[in-house]
Structures are given as C-alpha cells and as structure tokens.
Amino acid sequence: MYLKYQSPLSCDVLVIGGGGASLWAALKAKEMGADVVLASKSKVGLSNNTYIAGGLIAVAGMVGQKDSVDLYLKDTITGGRFLNDRKLVVRMAEEAKTLVSPMEGHGIDFARDETGLQLRRVPGHSHPRHISPSRPRGLNYLYPLKDSARKLGIRLLDKLFITKLYSVGGQIAGASGLTDDGGFQAISAKCIILTTGGYGHVYRRTNNAAGITGDGLALAYGLGAGLMDLEFIQFYPTAMGNTGAQMIFYEFLVAQAGARLINSKGEDVVIKHNLDDPMSITRDRLARAIAIEISRGLDVDGGLLLDLGPVKDEHLRKAGDMIPMKWLTGEKRTILAPTTHFCMGGVMMDDKAETAVPGLFAAGEVCGGLHGANRLAGNALAEVFAMGGLAGRNAALKAADMEKTPQIPPSLLDEEKERLAYNPGGSGRDVRTLTAALKEAMWAGAGVIRDAASLKTALAQIEELKTSRLVCPKDNVCELKKFQEFENMLLLSEMICRSALLRTESRGSHYRTDFPEEDNNWIKNIVVRKDDPGMKIEAVAVG
Numbered sequence: 335m336y337l338k339y340q341s342p343l344s345c346d347v348l349v350i351g352g353g354g355a356s357l358w359a360a361l362k363a364k365e366m367g368a369d370v371v372l373a374s375k376s377k378v379g380l381s382n383n384t385y386i387a388g389g390l391i392a393v394a395g396m397v398g399q400k401d402s403v404d405l406y407l408k409d410t411i412t413g414g415r416f417l418n419d420r421k422l423v424v425r426m427a428e429e430a431k432t433l434v435s436p437m438e439g440h441g442i443d444f445a446r447d448e449t450g451l452q453l454r455r456v457p458g459h460s461h462p463r464h465i466s467p468s469r470p471r472g473l474n475y476l477y478p479l480k481d482s483a484r485k486l487g488i489r490l491l492d493k494l495f496i497t498k499l500y501s502v503g504g505q506i507a508g509a510s511g512l513t514d515d516g517g518f519q520a521i522s523a524k525c526i527i528l529t530t531g532g533y534g535h536v537y538r539r540t541n542n543a544a545g546i547t548g549d550g551l552a553l554a555y556g557l558g559a560g561l562m563d564l565e566f567i568q569f570y571p572t573a574m575g576n577t578g579a580q581m582i583f584y585e586f587l588v589a590q591a592g593a594r595l596i597n598s599k600g601e602d603v604v605i606k607h608n609l610d611d612p613m614s615i616t617r618d619r620l621a622r623a624i625a626i627e628i629s630r631g632l633d634v635d636g637g638l639l640l641d642l643g644p645v646k647d648e649h650l651r652k653a654g655d656m657i658p659m660k661w662l663t664g665e666k667r668t669i670l671a672p673t674t675h676f677c678m679g680g681v682m683m684d685d686k687a688e689t690a691v692p693g694l695f696a697a698g699e700v701c702g703g704l705h706g707a708n709r710l711a712g713n714a715l716a717e718v719f720a721m722g723g724l725a726g727r728n729a730a731l732k733a734a735d736m737e738k739t740p741q742i743p744p745s746l747l748d749e750e751k752e753r754l755a756y757n758p759g760g761s762g763r764d765v766r767t768l769t770a771a772l773k774e775a776m777w778a779g780a781g782v783i784r785d786a787a788s789l790k791t792a793l794a795q796i797e798e799l800k801t802s803r804l805v806c807p808k809d810n811v812c813e814l815k816k817f818q819e820f821e822n823m824l825l826l827s828e829m830i831c832r833s834a835l836l837r838t839e840s841r842g843s844h845y846r847t848d849f850p851e852e853d854n855n856w857i858k859n860i861v862v863r864k865d866d867p868g869m870k871i872e873a874v875a876v877g
C-alpha cells in the first residue's frame with residue numbers, strides 16, 4: 335500500500351505511549367527544560383491500562399507511618415519470589431514516597447480523611463501504604479496530567495503508531511511510525527522514553543485495554559536491548575465473561591468481606607487451598623487455585639461461582655462502579671475465572687531507567703525487573719509514576735548534554751517505509767483470524783497452568799502462524815496496524831513460551847504441573863536478546 339512521507343519532526347525527548355508513565359515522564363522532562371514530543375497509538379490519555387486502572391498506588395502513603403522502604407522491600411521481594419532487582423525496588427520506593435505533592439501540583443485530588451491521606455492495606459503488603467484519587471479510577475490521573483501537558487507546551491501526537499526505533503553509532507537517533515491516514519512519520523530525538531505498556535493481549539482472556547500488544551518490547555529488542563522475566567504474567571483470579579474483560583476485585587469482596595468462591599461440589603475454594611489468611615491470598619495463588627479447580631473438571635460453567643451471600647449490602651454499596659449494578663438489587667451470584675492482567679516481564683533497564691541502548695529509557699509496564707515473579711497490588715502505578723518521573727528527568731539531563739539532535743539516515747527510513755508498505759498479496763486468513771488463533775493457542779498452552787507438552791504445542795502453533803502471515807493482505811492502514819501488532823504478539827508469544835520451557839520449576843505466577851515446586855537453583859532471571867539469527871535465551875543471576 336502507498337504510504338506518504340510526513341514532514342519530519344525533531345525534539346530533545348520523544349516519549350512513546352499515551353498512558354500514565356508517558357504523561358508523567360513527559361511532564362518531568364519538560365519541567366527540566368527539554369523540548370518534548372509525546373506520540374501515542376491511541377488518543378493520548380485514553381484507551382490504555384492506566385485509564386482503566388483501579389487507581390491504587392503503593393508506597394506513596396508511606397510517609398509518617400510505621401513503615402519503611404526496608405519493610406516494603408521485604409514484602410515486594412517475598413511477593414516476587416526473590417527475582418526482583420533490589421536496586422530498582424529501592425529506587426522506585428524512594429521516588430514513590432515523594433509523589434503526592436508533585437502529583438497534587440498537577441491537579442490530582444487524592445482521597446483524604448480526618449487523619450490525612452486515606453490509607454489502604456491490601457493483600458501481600460504488611461502495612462497500609464496505598465493511596466488513590468478521591469474518585470478511584472486511573473482516568474482521574476490522566477485527565478489532569480493531559481491538561482498540564484497541553485498547558486506546558488508538550489507536543490501531543492494522537493494515533494501515531496511507532497513501528498521502528500533507530501540508532502546511529504550505538505546512540506538512539508529517533509523513531510518512525512504510521513499515522514491514522516496512511517502517513518509515514520519520522521521523528522529525530524536525542525533521547526527516547528518507551529512507555530508502551532505490557533503484552534496482555536497475547537492471551538484470549540484479558541482485561542487489558544485494546545492495543546496492549548507488546549510493541550515497546552519488540553521495538554527495544556529490535557535495537558538490541560535485553561528483555562527479562564517474560565514467562566511471568568499475572569493472571570487476575572476473578573473476572574467475568576468470555577473474554578475476561580471485566581475483573582471483579584476479589585481483594586474487596588473475598589479477602590475483605592467474606593464472599594465465597596464455590597466449585598461444582600459446593601466447596602469453598604479459598605478454604606480448600608489454604609488461602610484464608612489475608613497475607614496468603616495473593617493474585618498468583620488464588621488464580622492458580624481457581625485454574626486447578628477448572629482443570630480438574632470442578633468448574634461451574636467454565637469458572638467458579640462467586641457467592642455474595644455473606645457480604646453486607648453496605649459493603650457492596652461502597653464498591654461503586656467496581657461491581658455490576660444488579661448485585662445491589664438482588665442478583666448475588668456470578669461465574670468468575672482468571673484473566674490476563676499484568677506483565678511482570680519487560681525491557682531491562684538500570685536504576686536511572688536507561689536501557690542498554692544509550693539514550694533509550696523505559697518506564698511503566700513495558701519494563702522488567704521490579705516485580706520479579708509476581709507483582710503486589712498497587713505496585714504497578716507506583717512504578718508508572720516513580721519510574722516515569724525518573725526516566726523523564728534523566729532523559730532530559732542526557733539530552734541537555736548533547737549538542738545536536740541526531741539525524742536518522744534517510745536510507746533507513748526508506749527501508750522501513752518499504753517494509754511496512756510491502757504487500758505479499760494472496761488471499762489467506764485475515765489478520766484478525768490469525769490473531770484470534772494465536773491468543774487461543776497462548777491461553778491453552780501458556781496460561782495460568784503450563785507444562786512442557788502444552789508449551790511445545792503452543793510453540794508449534796506459533797511456528798505455523800509465522801508462515802500463515804505471509805498470505806495476510808495489508809491493504810489499508812487499519813489492517814496494516816493490526817498486522818504490526820500481530821507480528822509483535824507473535825514475537826512475544828514465542829519468547830514467553832521459550833522462557834517458560836526453560837524455567838523447569840514453579841515460581842510466583844509461573845506454574846508448571848510437571849515441575850510444581852519452587853527450586854532454589856532457579857533464583858535466576860531469564861533474559862532474551864536478539865541474536866544472529868534468531869533469539870538468545872539465557873538464565874542469569876538476579877540483579
């Protein structure tokens with residue numbers, strides 16, 4: 335298909351993504367004096383995981399409490415089953431402790447009571463240290479931040495799908511992408527901050543926003559950055575419907591208020607799997623318990639029955655829009671099953687938020703290292719804002735030290751434009767059918783419960799899909815974008831399966847029925863890097 339060159343842009347710092355980490359990184363870089371462009375494939379601030387998040391931020395409420403970075407580190411590393419990068423966790427906690435005042439300065443209104451910030455304690459955390467906006471939804475972060483970004487003169491580019499990063503002499507040089515109307519846009523930049531979120535959409539059941547397809551990981555990998563911990567995907571235990579799009583907060587209903595999860599024999603699964611202590615009912619354990627019940631044929635219509643009988647109406651009313659309205663008016667039972675919620679794995683970076691590619695920074699869910707084998711509640715938004723701010727400041731500092739903005743060699747731009755426009759023709763299965771087949775293969779083979787056989791089956795299906803894509807038509811921009819996402823999802827899926835096969839144990843969110851125990855020889859991270867040809871996967875000591 336024909337793609338039209340757009341006038342090239344140039345800036346100090348290019349932020350790729352339009353969610354929480356993106357806007358906060360862009361604001362912090364701008365406050366340091368950098369000229370900032372932010373490019374997002376969705377409309378900036380909309381259609382991303384921050385927008386639909388519950389809004390809980392860990393650590394930010396720690397100040398003045400009987401709590402400390404050491405206690406938080408202990409909780410987070412225990413939750414992450416000892417695979418977390420300690421330096422990153424400490425760095426993030428130190429940054430997150432200072433977030434409240436600057437965020438309020440950008441118009442975010444946190445919930446308060448007579449004692450000050452309203453603090454919550456949630457499973458896995460030993461202390462109440464979570465805060466949230468007064469109306470607890472992620473969008474209540476994004477609207478004020480987007481307003482501030484506009485006022486401060488950050489150039490916001492809506493619906494620009496970045497498909498390639500460029501480096502010159504090993505240093506980042508810029509990026510290019512596809513506009514909604516078939517334009518090819520190049521942007522030169524001294525530094526880039528990747529904030530493109532995770533890869534939840536490689537699975538059939540997910541509650542992630544559309545477009546969370548691992549693009550940033552594929553972009554960083556293409557340029558030689560390492561990716562880590564990809565086998566660790568957090569499956570949220572309780573979600574409704576066929577696609578698992580609507581999660582139901584078990585922390586609020588089951589852990590706090592006594593709702594029961596019942597199998598087809600009428601057994602209470604929380605009690606059956608010894609999860610009735612609030613510290614033990616973490617997401618990985620409950621998701622695994624539910625998946626085991628389903629795999630043993632003890633499901634009720636594909637999931638477990640949520641019985642809200644023991645929950646007081648008063649408690650339900652506090653849930654607001656976290657639960658369906660009908661639960662307040664009579665209907666008190668529904669079917670729930672796990673869904674793909676969060677990706678612990680991601681791009682490797684140091685404690686300045688810079689990757690192995692000089693000038694390429696990363697923040698938010700696109701990153702790996704902080705959460706180890708399992709993330710605790712509230713730690714994702716803490717990462718988004720703490721590491722987003724760090725990346726923004728450090729990228730601006732680095733850009734300020736550089737005299738000129740690098741130029742992307744025109745031959746590389748021509749090559750990328752040709753690659754995108756190339757249409758092999760043919761009349762094979764369309765990209766949506768291929769994507770659905772991939773998501774199904776991943777859910778069946780590399781989902782909550784895996785083993786060598788299921789992972790190998792998924793890998794064989796991935797191989798088959800790699801050849802099918804050659805006959806996929808790419809004749810309009812929408813189709814072309816879907817095709818780029820599909821390619822990224824294929825790459826990520828292969829990495830997930832191969833990493834999960836290599837890890838011959840169970841740990842955190844990674845549960846293998848053929849290796850059901852945690853094995854101390856596996857206190858290692860699995861790192862994936864681009865090799866020639868193919869990919870190199872190795873286990874390395876924890877940082």
Ligand SMILES: Cc1cc2nc3c(=O)[nH]c(=O)nc-3n(C[C@H](O)[C@H](O)[C@H](O)COP(=O)(O)OP(=O)(O)OC[C@H]3O[C@@H](n4cnc5c(N)ncnc54)[C@H](O)[C@@H]3O)c2cc1C
Nearest residue numbers: 351352353355375383384388389390496531698699712715
């Ligand atoms: C339903 C739900 C509830 C949650 N609740 C909480 C909670 O209460 N507390 C908590 O700590 N965590 C929570 N999480 C997790 C948390 O919301 C996410 O980890 C976090 O919002 C990720 O933010 P981000 O900025 O890294 O990415 P996102 O907010 O997902 O944004 C990624 C952005 O990158 C853009 N993008 C992607 N690819 C490209 C590309 N190729 N080119 C240009 N742009 C691109 C996307 O369009 C999007 O705008 C929740 C998650 C979900 C799904």
